[in-house]
Amino acid sequence: MSDTTAPQTSAAPVDVPSAVRVMLDQMGANIATWLDSCLHCGQCAQACHFHEVSRDPRHSPAYKLKPLVKAYKRHKSPFAKLRTTLGFPAQDVTADDLREWQELIYDTCTMCGRCTVVCPMGIDTASLVGLTRTAMVAAGLGPPDLLATADRSAEVGSPLGMTPDTLEDRIEWLADDYEVDIPLDKDKARVLLTVSSIEAMKYPQSIVAMARILNHAGEDWTFSTKGYEATNFGMLSGKSDVAAKMLGRIVNAAESVGAELVIIPECGHAYGALRWTGAKILGRALPFAVQHITEYLADAKAAGKLKLKPFAESITYHDPCQVSRRGGATQAPRDILAGFAQDFREMAPTGNANWCCGGGGGVAAIESATDLRLKVFGIKMDQVAETGADTMVSACANCRQSLDAGKEHFGWDKDIASLVEIVADHLDE
Amino acid sequence: MNDANQSGHAIPWFTDFAEGPLWYVAATVFVFGVLWRIVGLLALGRGEDKSVPKQSGMAGGIKAILLHSVPHGGFFTHTAFHVIAGYMFHIGLFALLFFAAPHVDFLRERVLGFGWTPLPDWAFIVAAQISFAGLILLWVRRVADPVIRRLKDAHDYIGSGLTFLVMLTGCFALQESRPVLAGIHMFTVDIWLIYFPFSRLMHAFTFLFSRYYTGAFYGRRGVTP
Ligand code: SF4
Numbered sequence A: 001m002s003d004t005t006a007p008q009t010s011a012a013p014v015d016v017p018s019a020v021r022v023m024l025d026q027m028g029a030n031i032a033t034w035l036d037s038c039l040h041c042g043q044c045a046q047a048c049h050f051h052e053v054s055r056d057p058r059h060s061p062a063y064k065l066k067p068l069v070k071a072y073k074r075h076k077s078p079f080a081k082l083r084t085t086l087g088f089p090a091q092d093v094t095a096d097d098l099r100e101w102q103e104l105i106y107d108t109c110t111m112c113g114r115c116t117v118v119c120p121m122g123i124d125t126a127s128l129v130g131l132t133r134t135a136m137v138a139a140g141l142g143p144p145d146l147l148a149t150a151d152r153s154a155e156v157g158s159p160l161g162m163t164p165d166t167l168e169d170r171i172e173w174l175a176d177d178y179e180v181d182i183p184l185d186k187d188k189a190r191v192l193l194t195v196s197s198i199e200a201m202k203y204p205q206s207i208v209a210m211a212r213i214l215n216h217a218g219e220d221w222t223f224s225t226k227g228y229e230a231t232n233f234g235m236l237s238g239k240s241d242v243a244a245k246m247l248g249r250i251v252n253a254a255e256s257v258g259a260e261l262v263i264i265p266e267c268g269h270a271y272g273a274l275r276w277t278g279a280k281i282l283g284r285a286l287p288f289a290v291q292h293i294t295e296y297l298a299d300a301k302a303a304g305k306l307k308l309k310p311f312a313e314s315i316t317y318h319d320p321c322q323v324s325r326r327g328g329a330t331q332a333p334r335d336i337l338a339g340f341a342q343d344f345r346e347m348a349p350t351g352n353a354n355w356c357c358g359g360g361g362g363v364a365a366i367e368s369a370t371d372l373r374l375k376v377f378g379i380k381m382d383q384v385a386e387t388g389a390d391t392m393v394s395a396c397a398n399c400r401q402s403l404d405a406g407k408e409h410f411g412w413d414k415d416i417a418s419l420v421e422i423v424a425d426h427l428d429e
Numbered sequence B: 001m002n003d004a005n006q007s008g009h010a011i012p013w014f015t016d017f018a019e020g021p022l023w024y025v026a027a028t029v030f031v032f033g034v035l036w037r038i039v040g041l042l043a044l045g046r047g048e049d050k051s052v053p054k055q056s057g058m059a060g061g062i063k064a065i066l067l068h069s070v071p072h073g074g075f076f077t078h079t080a081f082h083v084i085a086g087y088m089f090h091i092g093l094f095a096l097l098f099f100a101a102p103h104v105d106f107l108r109e110r111v112l113g114f115g116w117t118p119l120p121d122w123a124f125i126v127a128a129q130i131s132f133a134g135l136i137l138l139w140v141r142r143v144a145d146p147v148i149r150r151l152k153d154a155h156d157y158i159g160s161g162l163t164f165l166v167m168l169t170g171c172f173a174l175q176e177s178r179p180v181l182a183g184i185h186m187f188t189v190d191i192w193l194i195y196f197p198f199s200r201l202m203h204a205f206t207f208l209f210s211r212y213y214t215g216a217f218y219g220r221r222g223v224t225p
């Protein structure tokens, strides 16, 4: 891993040509048009949680796009060749640019997509930052801790070191302790359930909760040791090879059990990675449907397969950006809560305009981003306080871990919980 | 303007030049430059998205074009200054551009071959004032806002500065007894048109595509951000 720990010092070599090549290779009409269109109006800064807490103009979304804009203007803009021929080419990306922007591209963007809502040109900064991350990796840059996490997931199967054996042990232990049937490596199943290692290692009861619910709904399902890890740190870090490897494992597992449906657990980016970018990475349509666990629950509830006892405490729902705004499963958790949660209170703003937890996009795994991330949690505390709710539920283990870290740091007195676990605790059996 | 030319006033060579050869050059650069830039962008193409859409991407694209024309998502309280100034400037500008009497005449005689009812004089003056006020407010923000100061480059000032000059000379040109003023206005318009395709003024066209692509991306996911 020496190649991933070396950068960050200003003396480290930076492979600018490779970075630019990676940028240009992905610069289709949509990307180029976005890069062409920014008005420098600065409104996006009002939407970004990092700018909101730091008030640092460098944290404004449009500013984060500078290296990519430079590459576009120099090499790809419709007038790039004309300018070069006439002898006044646009400035190219430099090693210093990439070094300076590493922090902006990784520590201060969770790829939450909120800035796109306010942008008059609708520029999709989240996608552009994701693209820039792949270029950073090609340059030999990137936060060592995040890159190491990605490499670990490629090597052992999971970012938190959960090997197939560990998974097997955990499942055995959980099935025994909680007296629940957790099928593993069934030959055939309609549904392949995947897991986020954050859940498996930090919130193992969430696995029990999912198993209970699927069993309650009478589902034919299984976990598979061939492909279980839903998180994709390859995608978050910009390591495209790791992203493809992680995805390939799930596809392989799903195909070998003949799954019609792959369920993504409470994890936001894992949903986006498989549901929305899986086919692109794989190069063909996915041979199965993909649902976030909340979508599955909402459907099961609508089909009358989920009998729930009412939940009385006051709760509010934190929309994970990659599930709601960037995933499109905004309504599902609300459908689950309707009629079930007796005192559900929406935050303001909410749904597709909700504030990010501050730890998405791999930022939770970047040590140097900790201070800023904790400040962002302040926004969430204020939002929840305004609702007066006692519990904030979410449907993303990554959000949950970031929120828990904030709660611990500030000694916050509200509860943070998982929607799936609450549902599992209220099954009417 | 052309009327003045034909009705035998003593027109300086400058006005002839601005309304004649330079206008043809400017109009050509504008049309071909704009087309080149748009076609150049679109020709880059997008790979086919093989994910199973929740909703139509095209419908999402069209929705985004409309939705991003108005404040939404609860941000208005934070962006009110910019949004209001922006609306003032753009609405005023459009009214002047397409409904000022000399422009309607010009478009009928030199470009389109047909015209429409122009604004009465008082409405012209109101539109001009609103537009100037909007542009000045946007400038104030450009200078005062730390984010914009960080983002800015020379083109932000060249583009808005040229637009300001075009509007200003346009107001002077209303004194039809002084054809040279019409010539000066026409000259600034020509420069503005030549500069347009190479500048951020292009947002007048690219906003459609930029919003569409985002709307299509999100629309497939069942979201219109
Ligand atoms: S995607 Fe989110 S975190 Fe990134 S710049 Fe936009 S608002 Fe900020």
Ligand code: SF4
Residues within 6 Å of the ligand: A037, A038, A039, A040, A041, A042, A043, A044, A045, A061, A062, A118, A119, A120, A121, A122, A123, B151
């Ligand atoms: S809101 Fe959009 S157009 Fe305005 S500065 Fe930000 S990215 Fe550029």
